[in-house]
Amino acid sequence: MTMGSTVLSNKFSIGMLMAFLTYRNLLVSKSSSFIKNIFDYKLISIQLNRLSDILFQQPEKIEKEELRLPTKAEVMGALTDMGPHVWNKIKEK
Secondary structure, three states, X not given: OOHHHHHHOOOOOXXXXXXXXXXXXXXXXXXHHHHHHXXXXXXXXXXXXXXXXXXXXXXXXXXXXXXXXXXXXXXXXXXXXOEEEEEEEEEOO
16 A cells, blocks of 8 residues: 555544655655765775874885985076976086
């Protein structure tokens, strides 16, 4: 038996049908919201684990030769109707 037939056979009133449908929709929406929150929590925990891996990683040891920068940089450029163009020439002395 469907809900409409129970109303027609006077087993349910229209008010009872409306209350039933309202409570059913409320239950479905709250349940789906709860499930969505569970999935969101799982996704956030994955991202927090990634972030903690980055934050608690030991710093790498780098040799001083790898950190050395060029001592002098010359910048040349030209302004044309197409916009500014910049060329970098880096020379070590």
